[in-house]
Amino acid sequence: YSDLGIIFALPITKNVNFTFSGKRQEFDGFETNRVHTGSRIFGKISYQPGSKIELNYTAFLNKNEFEIPAPLPAGFVPLTSAAKRKDQRFDQVLSLKLGSLSQEKKLLNASLFFSTIREQSIADSVAFKPRNMTIGTRIQQQLIAGNHLFGFGAEFKTDVLSSPRLGDHTDKFGRVFIQDDFLLADKWRLGLQLNLESKNDYPIRFNPAVFFYYEPTEINKMWVGFRRARRYPSFVERFWPTPDFLGDPALSAETSSSFELGISLNSDDVQVHAAVFLQQVDSWIGNTVLKNLADFGPANLDKRTVLGHDFKFIWKYFKGGEFGFVGSYLTVAEPGPSKRLQVPEISIYSYLDLGRQMFENYVYVNLRLIGRVFGEISGLTYENSPSLPSVVKLPETTVFDGQISFQFSDARLSISMENLFDKKYQLVPGFFMPPKTFRFGIVWEFWD
Numbered sequence: 001y002s003d004l005g006i007i008f009a010l011p012i013t014k015n016v017n018f019t020f021s022g023k024r025q026e027f028d029g030f031e032t033n034r035v036h037t038g039s040r041i042f043g044k045i046s047y048q049p050g051s052k053i054e055l056n057y058t059a060f061l062n063k064n065e066f067e068i069p070a071p072l073p074a075g076f077v078p079l080t081s082a083a084k085r086k087d088q089r090f091d092q093v094l095s096l097k098l099g100s101l102s103q104e105k106k107l108l109n110a111s112l113f114f115s116t117i118r119e120q121s122i123a124d125s126v127a128f129k130p131r132n133m134t135i136g137t138r139i140q141q142q143l144i145a146g147n148h149l150f151g152f153g154a155e156f157k158t159d160v161l162s163s164p165r166l167g168d169h170t171d172k173f174g175r176v177f178i179q180d181d182f183l184l185a186d187k188w189r190l191g192l193q194l195n196l197e198s199k200n201d202y203p204i205r206f207n208p209a210v211f212f213y214y215e216p217t218e219i220n221k222m223w224v225g226f227r228r229a230r231r232y233p234s235f236v237e238r239f240w241p242t243p244d245f246l247g248d249p250a251l252s253a254e255t256s257s258s259f260e261l262g263i264s265l266n267s268d269d270v271q272v273h274a275a276v277f278l279q280q281v282d283s284w285i286g287n288t289v290l291k292n293l294a295d296f297g298p299a300n301l302d303k304r305t306v307l308g309h310d311f312k313f314i315w316k317y318f319k320g321g322e323f324g325f326v327g328s329y330l331t332v333a334e335p336g337p338s339k340r341l342q343v344p345e346i347s348i349y350s351y352l353d354l355g356r357q358m359f360e361n362y363v364y365v366n367l368r369l370i371g372r373v374f375g376e377i378s379g380l381t382y383e384n385s386p387s388l389p390s391v392v393k394l395p396e397t398t399v400f401d402g403q404i405s406f407q408f409s410d411a412r413l414s415i416s417m418e419n420l421f422d423k424k425y426q427l428v429p430g431f432f433m434p435p436k437t438f439r440f441g442i443v444w445e446f447w448d
């Protein structure tokens with residue numbers, strides 16, 4: 001494993017700033033189907049000729065080559081045998097801000113975004129050569145009226161797919177929205193957003209969201225909220241052409257209703273965050289054996305219900321010492337044999353930090369011990385059949401990591417040993433995590 005990056009930023013003139021960052025990452029050698037090579041380049045130019053106008057141009061290039069971390073059924077990708085993929089994504093955003101930039105009041109935001117995604121197929125061959133292109137624009141106006149902070153705007157975008165085997169397809173999406181952040185009374189706020197959206201031949205949908213906040217102080221708050229949303233089927237879910245995974249152009253969109261309740265408390269020594277959420281998805285798009293009993297692919301199934309909660313506790317028990325505990329629980333109810341939960345139902349992340357200044361306060365040394373607990377995991381495997389998957393359950397797993405870091409005035413050196421007890425485990429079936437692994441890293445701000 002290697003990870004090398006650089007960040008470079010400087011003012012070009014009094015009104016123009018430039019930022020550049022690059023990163024290359026390689027990951028190899030642990031198990032089969034574990035090779036990954038990626039490169040990322042980010043650039044941004046900001047131009048602010050006055051106190052009430054700002055123009056930004058951002059470009060982001062992401063290139064990856066990796067092996068799929070799970071076996072693929074025979075015939076899933078024609079003319080191929082290896083589960084390997086290359087992709088390249090290039091995003092560009094041109095944005096304009098007008099108004100009170102420092103306070104974000106009476107502020108107009110406008111942006112034009114453009115992105116392209118190229119994939120050299122799942123097997124690094126000439127089988128599909130899909131190319132996705134997205135172009136769109138978004139505009140939003142904010143203004144203050146009494147105890148109200150209003151916002152309204154619109155977003156429009158077009159997605160274009162070009163592929164010799166998947167065909168050429170175009171999706172058009174548009175939405176208009178209005179939002180209000182209203183101070184009801186001292187320490188009480190109401191957040192409201194109304195969305196009206198449409199895509200292609202799908203019916204126009206009204207999706208509201210409403211949140212109540214109680215904020216006794218600036219750093220402590222409680223909230224309760226409700227949100228409706230819609231997810232449209234992807235190009236792959238609609239147009240994948242092979243018999244072993246057959247897309248359905250007639251898929252309906254998913255609609256979801258979500259409820260959330262949470263609390264966040266903070267003091268100088270203790271931070272507590274807790275939240276519970278419930279989501280129900282109608283017309284859920286799940287992969288299943290199709291009605292002809294010969295093909296496997298996506299279909300609109302019944303309801304999907306997700307219930308979970310997360311909890312975070314941080315205690316700074318003395319200067320330089322910190323104890324953290326982060327836990328989450330997730331349960332998913334899906335229709336019968338199509339159930340395919342691929343995330344831990346129980347996940348616990350806990351750490352203990354010890355640190356102090358050394359060498360006449362020129363170096364800060366930090367020790368960290370991390371324990372991670374993954375609950376029973378359900379997922380799909382192709383071990384029993386080369387063409388149709390079956391559901392398998394993986395047992396609970398506990399993994400420990402250790403790390404020591406040295407913080408200098410302009411550099412940070414870290415040494416870690418992950419999976420201290422060399423546990424062999426999978427996050428999802430077929431995706432083996434690394435055994436005992438030694439990592440070394442340095443971050444150096446060499447020029448200010």
